[in-house]
Amino acid sequence: MFSKRAKPMLGLDISTSSVKVIELSQTKAGYRVDHYAAEPMPQNAITDKVIVDVDATGDAVRKAVKRSGSRTKLAAVAIGGASVISKVITLPANLSGKEMEEQVELQADQYIPFPLEEVSYDFEVQGPSEADPDMVDVFLAATRSENVEHRQAVLEAAGLQAKVVEIESDAMENACSLLTHQMPDNGLDKTIAVVDFGATTTTFSILNDRKVAYTRDQNFGGRQLTEEIMRAYGLSFEEAGKAKKEGGLPGNYETDILEPFVDDMAQQINRSMQFYLSSHAGGGQLDQVIVCGGCAAIPGVDQMIQERLEVPTVIGNPFGEMKLSSRARAQNVEKDAPALMIACGLALRSFD
Secondary structure, eight states: OOOOOOSSOEEEEEOSSEEEEEEEEEETTEEEEEEEEEEEOOTTSEETTEESOHHHHHHHHHHHHHHHTOOOOEEEEEEOGGGEEEEEEEEETTOOHHHHHHHHHHHHHHHOSSOGGGEEEEEEEEEEOSSOTTEEEEEEEEEEHHHHHHHHHHHHHTTOEEEEEEEHHHHHHHHHTTOGGGSGGGGTTOEEEEEEEOSSOEEEEEEETTEEEEEEEESOOHHHHHHHHHHHHTOOHHHHHHHHHHOOOOTTHIIIIIHHHHHHHHHHHHHHHHHHHHHSTTOOOOSEEEEEEGGGGSTTHHHHHHHHHTSOEEEOOTTTTOEEOHHHHHTTHHHHGGGOHHHHHHHGGGGO
């Protein structure tokens, strides 16, 4: 998961609702969005972040890449949710590289509830342990090998090669570096919640002094709003999703369905914040909430959440300080920006 990378490389966010592809380049002035496109994911092709239908998923990826106009064949993809097991372990700092690998394997056998021959895992030394300067903290990440293999198969079906298999939380952390222009004092000495509302999963991350200190996934997302619209107005899933984005719903939609859903969004944020405070002694109150993901497109959602939480709230825009190619602009990359955190974090792996 932390192997060396060639560049350029596509960032591919493969989710329950869609596949989003981004290609970035780097100039003296900063990053530039060269290519972008999104393609709806067929229903039931992905369930709980597990690829169920490789062929259908591969076809959606192929269509997205073709629409983007990119000719890049290397890609970074992510695995998230319950599919990933992660743990910070502590090991002696004086171990050689080979000794470190052997010790990590021994530790992995303790923490991973599957036979190691069925698992893909990797590790990264994060630095000296705060508790003991003679020890180092090592981040261990693992998943069932089939989760990696399915993503490789999807990309191969689309004519691509999986060069990096990342963890979604790490991709999100990478992308948070693109939001500092929206943070008070650029995020320095601040406690900021970045909340990514996906189709079925919400990822809540706390940044302390611009570094991710806490992450929590919740089973909540925009699909619940779509299903409420289906039930209330007798629409199909596709019709409800289109109406949610394009409007045209009855006059009671905002008060009866939309506002209660936004209340739920605020409750999810508040609940996650309470979990964070209970598990991190001395954790400070929030200075800001940054809302990302597909639900960030709900008109006025930032103001509604701000009123409910009484915390300054903005819509995340990872492209705020980037240049955009005419092709990317034509594909509505600016409109979709809040939903592109994972794809951006993956695309940034090109420059590691």
